[in-house]
Amino acid sequence: YETTPASGSEATSPSTPLTVQWLLDNYETAEGVSLPRSTLYCHYLLHCQEQKLEPVNAASFGKLIRSVFMGLRTRRLGTRGNSKYHYYGLRIKASSSLVRLMEDQQHLAMRQQPFSQKQRLKPVQKVEGITNGMSSGSGQQQQQQSSGLSDISTQVQQYQQFLDASRALPEFPDVDLQGSALPEGIELEHLKSFQLLYREHCEAILDVMVNLQFPLVETLWKTFWRFSESQAGDSTTLAVHDESEKRLPKSCLVLLCKYDPVLRWSRDCDNTLYQGLVEMLIPDVLRPIPSALTQAIRNFAKSLESWLTNAMMNIPEEMVRVKVTSASAFAQTLRRYTSLNHLAQAARAVLQNTAQINQMLSDLNRVDFANVQEQASWVCRCEDRVVQRLEQDFKLTLQQQNSLEQWAAWLDGVVSQIxxxxxxSTAFPKAAKLFLLKWSFYSSMVIRDLTLRSAASFGSFHLIRLLYDEYMYYLIEHRVAQAKGETPIAVMGEVQTHTQATNQNLTNQLKNKNIKNTLNL
Known part of the structure; x- marks a missing residue:
């Protein structure tokens, strides 16, 4: 395999000989046995981390597996809707240290099902009632949900190295009344109960996410907001809601959901919670993440807005709007960061390939940067010396064949310098956004020149440009949040709110115009 490598950067990667030896030391072929493909890839990622090697993607690793263990077959095993691909005819050697790792994972899975009930959530269930959500729905639905969740949640130890599971939820401030009178029918004790319940609710969400039990977030939302499928509800749901009523009556909950200080406080708490969850799930946007974990995060992001809207069906619109805005910013951030992570891993292959780097340098030297600057300066008005310095730094960094992390440091330095x-200055957010626009415009002009010249490395440049634009957005987002003393989630929430307000104004203007036209007719 080493003498006749496959195409791509993985063929020339220095990790290949070590990885082949690692495979031979830890695995062997055998009839009648199988090993999950995702499990084998996660073992490989652990190996790369221990040996300080750059891992290849799952597809490239699959090619390597088949070149080492000839004739290996792939089968899809498991119950319908919960199946996954296995390597059939492959097993871990009895002498391998991975045997102990697998045993630890199985032991952890038994301890944590369902939902760490024996340890982590049992105390929450006792004091919270409306928060944990384990008893909502029929027994059959619970069984189906539990089996559906077992695929990713039972592998929490396997994915633990990719999470920042030590992250705790910061303390929430008290509700700032700002001199406002409490709503009629609301006592100070009701407000305190709401704060305590909300805190417990957020802690339960964090607990769910740490254990990778993503779908249970919907259950937590439903129980907190007193959702029931029917007016009567089943006995368990009613029991949970009865416990909720003792701590905070539903009528008081509804009144508080219209109270401005509570709305502001809930928004701030959600922004804090969601920022912590993002940093727990994706502590480093450039570090490789297993595809199974990435997909689970993306599926969760895709569903959470609809889950929340459904759970708050009978809650005042004011609170629904606040909650959904923060949740939408959270979902968008997860989607962007997982996409950024995917681009980063694809770009590693390019940045580690000497032949591709040399071709990129050759094509870049043919770009007419003087013409690019002449056209772009009319729009962006950037100083010639700044643009020239960035051009020279970019070429030098490319020539040195720096790692992805070194490129990230260079981009961070560019942002700091500009x-x-x-x-x-209070103009920092505006200046940061303007720089982002200029960066995007200049990079598009360079890509345009490479396209017109039919550059051989156009595909590589296009990939790198996508990554750098996305990472630059990530840097600017965090710098603006830091300058404003807010979380990046809060900043994105402001964007959502502004967009919604703009769309609403346009809708109202069109509605008024249609009414006026109708009256004229």
């Missing part, structure tokens, strides 16, 4: 004059 925005330094605005560091203590």
């Amino acid at each position: 925005l330094k004059p605005y560091q203590t």
